[in-house]
Amino acid sequence: MLGRCRRRILLCDLGEPRNRRAAALHGYLTRDGxxxxxxxxxxxxxxxxxxVKTRACGVxxxxxxxxxxxxxxxxxxxxxxxxFLLIATGVVDDLPAATGFEECYGRSVFHCPYCDGWEWRDRxxxxxxxxxxxxxxxxxxKTWSADIVLCTAxxxxxxxxxxxxxxxxxxxxxxxxxxxEHEDGALKAIVFESGSSIExxxxxxxxxxxxxxxxxxxxxxxxxxxGTINTGTRCDTNVPRVYVAGxxxxxxxxxxxxxxxxxxxxxxxxxxxxxxxxx
Numbered sequence: 001m002l003g004r005c006r007r008r009i010l011l012c013d014l015g016e017p018r019n020r021r022a023a024a025l026h027g028y029l030t031r032d033g034x035x036x037x038x039x040x041x042x043x044x045x046x047x048x049x050x051x052v053k054t055r056a057c058g059v060x061x062x063x064x065x066x067x068x069x070x071x072x073x074x075x076x077x078x079x080x081x082x083x084f085l086l087i088a089t090g091v092v093d094d095l096p097a098a099t100g101f102e103e104c105y106g107r108s109v110f111h112c113p114y115c116d117g118w119e120w121r122d123r124x125x126x127x128x129x130x131x132x133x134x135x136x137x138x139x140x141x142k143t144w145s146a147d148i149v150l151c152t153a154x155x156x157x158x159x160x161x162x163x164x165x166x167x168x169x170x171x172x173x174x175x176x177x178x179x180x181e182h183e184d185g186a187l188k189a190i191v192f193e194s195g196s197s198i199e200x201x202x203x204x205x206x207x208x209x210x211x212x213x214x215x216x217x218x219x220x221x222x223x224x225x226x227g228t229i230n231t232g233t234r235c236d237t238n239v240p241r242v243y244v245a246g247x248x249x250x251x252x253x254x255x256x257x258x259x260x261x262x263x264x265x266x267x268x269x270x271x272x273x274x275x276x277x278x279x
Contacts, residue, residue, distance in 0.1 A: 001266035003050025007273070010080060011047065011054045012072075015040075018090045018212070018247060019115075019255070021106025026115050028256040039255070062215055068241070068276075083241065084269045087229075088262060089213035090247040096128055096153075096207055100180025107185035108202045113137070114254070117144035120202045125149070126190060128177070129206035131157040137206045138170050149198060151190065153177055173198070211248050235265035243269060 002009050019025055019036045026032050031039060044054060057075035062085060065071045072080045093111050095101050101109055110116040126149045127138040135157060138150040150157075150165060151173045157165070165172055175192040180203070182188055191197040210227075217223070221237040221244065222230040229237060229249040236243055243265040246258035 001263050002270060003047060003052045005266070005270040007270065009052045010082070011052060012057055012059050012074060013054065014058045014075075015056060016212075018092065019106075022115075023106065025255050026118070027254050028259075058213070059215060062219060070241070084243070084272070085219075085241060086235075086243045086245060086262070086265050086269065087213070087216050087248065088244070088246040088258065089211065089215065090258075091209040091253070092212050093205075094208040094210065096177070096205060098177045098179055100182055101203075101205075104180055104182050104185050104187050104203070108182065108187035109180075110202065110204050111206070112253070113141050113144060113204055116202075116204075117141065121145060123147070123201040124199060126151055126198075126200040126203045127206070128153065128203055131155040131161065133206045135161045135165060137204060138165065139168060141204060142168055142170070149173060149200065151175075151177060213248075216242070216244055216248065233264075234268035235261050236268060241272075 017036060017040065022036055024033045025036055025039060028034075034042075047054065055074065055076070059072050060075055061073040062070050065081065068083055070082050070085055072082060072085075074080065095105060121144045123145055124147045125141055125145050127134050127141060128151045129137065131152050134150055134152060138148050141148050146169070149171045153176050154174055156174070157172060162172060173192070175194055175196070178191050178193045180187055180189075181191055181197070187200055187202055189197045189199045190203070211217070216229050216237070219242055220239050221242060224230045229244040231237055231244050231249045234243075235245045235249065245261035245265045247253040250257060250261065
């Protein structure tokens with residue numbers, strides 16, 4: 001959108017999006033099922049026609065030079081000046097430490113039922129995470145499957161939560177997980193430290209996440225109670241000329257939402273530039 005507004009844009013991207021391990025992205029009308037790498041390649045080809053420059057590196061630092069300009073230090077050692085910053089660095093999921101999670105991530109281990117629940121409907125599912133949040137995730141997954149097991153890795157569940165899980169026929173395993181048995185990332189069973197195991201087809205986990213970049217925090221952007229960047233309706237922050245779009249700023253963490261927020265931020269940035277340029 002900023003390219004279509006004839007703005008001079010530099011896109012810095014390490015090429016490591018949150019969903020790079022996924023086979024496909026979902027919930028994006030007309031792009032449902034496309035591989036993340038193919039989606040990004042399509043986007044880059046469209047950017048080129050509007051003269052948007054891209055650079056395969058990250059931004060290591062940003063500091064104000066004066067009232068209307070920032071100086072950016074890039075990962076390749078160069079520096080660039082910018083009148084506005086749009087940060088869309090997203091978040092990184094905190095994977096459980098048990099053996100096998102890393103190998104299964106994106107293949108049979110997922111964090112979002114809206115993104116991957118349909119593909120695993122009516123299968124044998126497990127939920128992993130701390131009791132309170134994982135309990136909510138387990139209950140939510142009943143929309144996609146009747147066979148749900150909640151694994152809390154030793155975390156205790158309140159009596160009320162356990163009763164509700166029982167009413168909804170969700171089994172609870174409080175034993176700690178030793179490893180995941182899998183074949184090339186396809187989950188076969190969850191093995192506990194006791195040596196016992198349960199067969200499962202997929203796991204959905206809720207173990208937290210953290211920002212992929214601390215750039216917004218370094219610049220002084222305020223945070224929400226959930227630790228994400230606090231943004232306004234136009235994706236603006238409390239720091240002048242700094243906007244944030246995507247997973248780093250909102251609870252609804254979907255590609256289609258990130259794209260929409262990017263457009264809103266672009267329009268706001270263009271209008272701000274117009275206000276400075278027009279007499």
